[in-house]
Amino acid sequence: MLKHKDLIDFTQNPFELFNNWYDLACETEINDPNAMTLSTILNNRPSSRVVLLKSHDEEGFVFYTNSNSKKGKSISENNNIALNFHWKTQNRQIRIEGQAKIISSEVADSYFNSRPRGSQIGAWSSNQSSELIERSELIDNIKKFEKKYEDQDIPRPPHWNGYLVKSQLIEFWQEMPFRIHDRVVYTLVNNKWIIKKLYP
DSSP, X not given: OOOTTSOOOOOSOHHHHHHHHHHHHHHHOSSOTTEEEEEEEETTEEEEEEEEOOEEETTEEEEEEETTSHHHHXXXXXXXXXXXXXXXXXXXXXXXXXXXXXXXXXXXXXXXXXXXXXXXXXXXXXOTTSOOSOHHHHHHHHHHHHHHTTTSOOOOOTTEEEEEEEEEEEEEEEOOGGGOOEEEEEEEETTEEEEEEEOO
């Protein structure tokens, strides 16, 4: 396990290093070690928000959202996105650049079915990113869908999807004394990861 002031012990596989850092963050972060900043571009304007990583492997990083939301519309227009993990307890960041695409309905259905019932109702009830005049509108929507799906399984809304981020660049950042930080970047070129050290 990496000590938090050691230089980055990089390997030929960035996902192995990600797993090491992520597993340690899961042990030490008080809240949401899977929280990551997602940045998208819509109409040539960048926008960022925090979402939760739900799964990851060498294929990429998966999160779920309403495809009618601002981020969903942004990805539909321009699927080049950026992710950023920041783990304060470890003094570490991981920055990812890549392309996002909607995952299969089967995988999204499986994850949706594992969610708490209240979250499933919420996915139907919220017109995410649209203007809400009164919160009572949202509460009324929740009541409507609770009644509609009373005593039955709740299906996944067609607009609620999972996104796989296929990474083209993964940068690991380790805080070091006097701001002489350690940085390693992996860039995918012709299906091969090129590794470089960067000045802090």
